[in-house]
Amino acid sequence: MPARLRHRVDALRVTAVERTGGPPRPQADPRVLVTLSAAVHAREVLRFDHSPAYAPPSAEAPPAVRRVEPHRLVTWGGRWYLVAWDLDREDWRTFRADRI
Numbered sequence: 001m002p003a004r005l006r007h008r009v010d011a012l013r014v015t016a017v018e019r020t021g022g023p024p025r026p027q028a029d030p031r032v033l034v035t036l037s038a039a040v041h042a043r044e045v046l047r048f049d050h051s052p053a054y055a056p057p058s059a060e061a062p063p064a065v066r067r068v069e070p071h072r073l074v075t076w077g078g079r080w081y082l083v084a085w086d087l088d089r090e091d092w093r094t095f096r097a098d099r100i
Helices: 003-011 030-042
Strands: 014-017 046-050 064-076 079-086 091-096
Touching: 030 064, 030 079, 064 091
Parallel strands: 014 064
Antiparallel strands: 046 064, 064 079, 079 091
């Protein structure tokens, strides 16, 4: 593998859990996944907007700004997730990558 790409592959710290059946899932932007994996590898603090899982029927909720220390990038059930320590909430959180 070319040295210029090796650091990107080395940065991919991923835990995979196989999905069984069901409809297709939303896909995370590959650029987001690369950025997240690099931040996990470098132990960098991330700041991003994260859309809520659902919004009230009458109004769309604005994305929440999150500051986190990323721990692991996980794929489960056909979706990518970031497991991170939320600095503002002082607790562990899991963020769907396609909502970042």
